[in-house]
Amino acid sequence: MRYADTILEIIASSHSHMTAEQIFFALKQQYPSVVLATVYNNLNALYAQEKIRKISVAGYPDRYDKNTRHDHLVCRRCGALLDIHLSDLTRELERQTGFAIEGYDLKIRCLCPQCRAKEQAANQAYESPDL
Amino acid sequence: MRYADTILEIIASSHSHMTAEQIFFALKQQYPSVVLATVYNNLNALYAQEKIRKISVAGYPDRYDKNTRHDHLVCRRCGALLDIHLSDLTRELERQTGFAIEGYDLKIRCLCPQCRAKEQAANQAYESPDL
DNA sequence: ATTGGAATTAGAATAATTCTAAATTTGGTG
């Protein structure tokens, strides 16, 4: 996996949550001949090694993130992901479920600040339309 | 949405977590002329009305579930979903994040009993292979 | 240099889902 380290760096240094395609374009800056399938190969391998996380939200392509313990806010409206750091639930979940837990994935549905502003504007318009 | 109620019943009475295609085949029993796109239309509408939940796990098609408060165990190996009922985290998440939370989605990664048995068998075989 | 295995490439294939336009159904109104 010649590109694995570069891909890891791209993901680690990104403040957004990149799709395979975005990672592909970033990698292309350095290696113009690289191909999308290679990115998928590498991402799948890195994911299998638990070096990265994969975030699936219905309606959006999978996004990739560093594998540090944190959780995500997902904007209901635009799909944006925001990292948040909550207390670790593993112990409590093991206690409540009785299962050996390998990890968990907590996505909190809310509105990101931008979309909240837009929805409020839309509601205002509805309540007092400019006719 | 002529089929919405029937689809709701199919989902409500299912003990598995059905894909759009499985729901489509179940609906076809009663309405043989129905078409997959209609199922998607209805599922999307029901989801928008928050009458059902949609569960996305990377590598598997979306699955649908009743919209009662519960969480899921996801088998790392076969993708099976199991319902579990944990204490509600909403208040605590709002406290920790300061966001107005509309809901959350907690998926716990583990091995389902069947896959745990298979992995143990595989490990046994590896440690003491029958040569 | 030669070989073998792994990774990459190119591009076809697949799977899931959405889109579009036409046809049908439904509900309300004269």
Next chain:
DNA sequence: CACCAAATTTAGAATTATTCTAATTCCAAT
């Protein structure tokens, strides 16, 4: 009841994301 408008369904094409396959290239060890 007959008609119209709006909403829904249908059929099938289109799109998107991802995986697969086979050929090629790369690299390390002989």
